[in-house]
Amino acid sequence: DAGVIQSPRHEVTEMGQEVTLRCKPISGHDYLFWYRQTMMRGLELLIYFNNNVPIDDSGMPEDRFSAKMPNASFSTLKIQPSEPRDSAVYFCASSSLGQEQYFGPGTRLTVT
């Protein structure tokens, strides 16, 4: 079984540019979570979806961040414009019935 797939694995961009991170959850999972991890703040939940509908986006740091899930097999997290403080590892995770979460390999974002 394929796990959670994320792309790109690494992204280096300049401040002010738009960044789009992509995620394909495990087939059949109905929950999808976007996290950000830094040394200083640990693992932070940004937003999660249930059946493609955003349920809680209170963790999204500001309006520069947006997330969509147009169908059950695809989600995007967009940052526009990007800033150096957005540099982090972004993880996507999925689960069935909201229980055990399975993580993708992550996208390491560096904003210069």
Place this chain on the structure above:
Amino acid sequence: QKEVEQNSGPLSVPEGAIASLNCTYSDRGSQSFFWYRQYSGKSPELIMFIYSNGDKEDGRFTAQLNKASQYVSLLIRDSQPSDSATYLCAVNLRSNYQLIWGAGTKLIIKP
């Protein structure tokens, strides 16, 4: 403020010994409890989950839950150098499906 607390470590354990990792949580409404292992530069990997008071064993791993005292622990028997990683405790609240995460304990198994 719902919190999950872990000792950041590092916790150093000799190879072959039992490693004991602890986690406390503040919300008595917590329903499900998870242990994840994260190697440096990798993503969190689920290794154990527990829902009921008591012990749950899976190979060399045992999760222990005590809801009255609001703690959950992970024991690793016959520790191996490959167990060296950061272990994250996560708690699922009754009210929603979010996991509240601890900051993690760094475990070092010394050969």
